Amino acid sequence: MSVVSPKTTSVPSPPAKRPFFDWRVWTVAIVLLVAVGLAVLFGVKQNAQQGFFGMRLFPLKTAYDFKLHGPNDVEVRLDQFQGKAVLFLFGFTHCANICPTSLTNLTEVYQALTPEERKQVQVVFISVDPNRDTPQTLEEYVTSFDPSFIGLTGSKPVIDQTVLAYGGSYEMVAGPTNQPNDYSVNHSAYTYLVNPSGKLELLYGNEKLAEVPRMVSDIRAVLREPRS
Amino acid sequence: MVKSVRLSPIGYWLFTLTLLLPSAPFALADDQVAVTVQRPWMRAVPNVMDSTAVYMVLVNSGSAPAQLVGASTAIADSVAPMITTKEGEGLKQVVGMKGVDALEIPAHGTLVLEPNGNHLMVMGLKEHPKEGAQVDFTIKLEPGDHEIHLKIPVQKKPVK
Known part of the structure; x- marks a missing residue:
């Protein structure tokens, strides 16, 4: 189809050459610069206010004094570690992925101090699988990560009480073979930091533990806090 | 007989690539998989553990998805693909793992097996290779009943 366009007499003028100091370009640039500057300043301030990488509880409450069993079946209570920062987590030694990953990360954090x-x-590693994890196997397990680590467990009611006190949860899941010892344990994968x-x-979700420098800086901050 | 040799990471890479060369001419055929393996490692675990995990990145350069359906090694009874499960919210959230029939490597995509995520669980360990050892490990892919033979380094931490 053909349309006859009215003939215009004006010759299209060449686009006006944009001067280097075009005010529009500079306005956009300055606005962006100010926005970025404010964002950075605000971000830094936010960070300084929050300070911690872990999820900080407020108000702080006395941690539940668990009473579990450690190497040689000796009773170990949380209160025995007063004066130390305690990092503890729940798990089981038949766990092939999450638990060794968390403990490897905690080893790196610990050794960076x-x-x-x-x-x-x-x-402290607390086994929620006392059926398969004895204090002896736990000791061999945790000390393979760092000789200072402690593995604890207890009777099922005591473990249940401990997990409940920390708001956690776990459940046994049968494995494919139906053998009584073929099961996995789905469990809370938080690491809890109790201050001195x-x-x-x-609190740290298991994926946070890989951020070694940030974990270290949290622990240092906790160690510097005034003791009550 | 091939002598077992210790390879540098680059040598190891070249070795793996060499293994894949024979399949390259058929890579475009529908029943072939065009998958390569990067940065495989097996977690070094203490003797009290009866299982461990293998991690790697699988790269599929083909135009059809491939499936990682299993693996085997002489040092364990069985190996199974696993996914990490998360149920519930907040503190009540429980993390676990679940066996799956296959893990998909999308067409022109990757499948990442990594700590805390998808992995190959190595069950019923008969040996506990120490950090620095190499383990013969075969992964099985579909379609085409494809196998890739690997020598996997045993480490405590991921391959950087």
């Missing part, structure tokens, strides 16, 4: 700081930090005054202060 100075020897002086390490004396004030205790990592015995208050539950910070």
Whole structure:
């Protein structure tokens, strides 16, 4: 189809050459710069206010004093570690993925601390599978990550009470073979940080533990807090 | 007889690629998989553990999806593809794992097996290779009943 366009007499003028100091370009640039600057400043301030990488509990409450069994079946209570920051987590030794990953990360965190700081930090692994994990197997297991780590377990009612006190949960899931010992345990994968005054202060989802420098900086901050 | 040799990461890579070369001419055929393996490793575990995990990145350069259906190694009874499950919210959330028939490697995509995520669970360990050892490991892919033979380094931490 053909349309006859009215003939115009004006010759299209060449596009006006945009000067280098075009005010529109500079306005956009300055607005962006100010926005980015504000965002950075605000972000930094936010960070300084929150400070912690872990999820901080408020108000801080005294952590439940668990009474479990450690190496040689000796009773171990949380209160025994007063004066130290305690990082503990629930798991089981037949766990091939989550638990060894968390413990490997915690080992890196622990070993990144100075020897002086390490004396004030205790990592505790609590097995929710006392049927298969004896205090002896647990000791061999946790010390393979770091010799200072402690593995604890207890009777099922005591473990249940401990898990409940920390708001956690776990459940046994039967394996494919139907053998009584073929089961896995789905469990809370948080690491709980109890400060040297015995208050539950910070929580970490298992994926956070891989952020070693940020974990270390949290632990240092907790160790510097005034003790109550 | 092939002598077992210790390979540097680059050598290891070249070795793996060499293994894949014979299948390259058929890579475009529908029943063939065009999958390569990057950065495989097996977690070094203490003797009290009867299982461990293998991690790697599988890269599918083909135009059809492939499936990782299983694996085997002489040092364990069985190996199974597993996914990580999360149920519930907040503190009540429980993390676990679940066996699956297959893990998909999308066409022109990757499947990442990594700590805390999807993995190959190695069950019924007969040996506990120490950090620095190499383990013969075969993964099975579909379609085409394809096998890739690997020598996997045993490490405590991921391959960087």
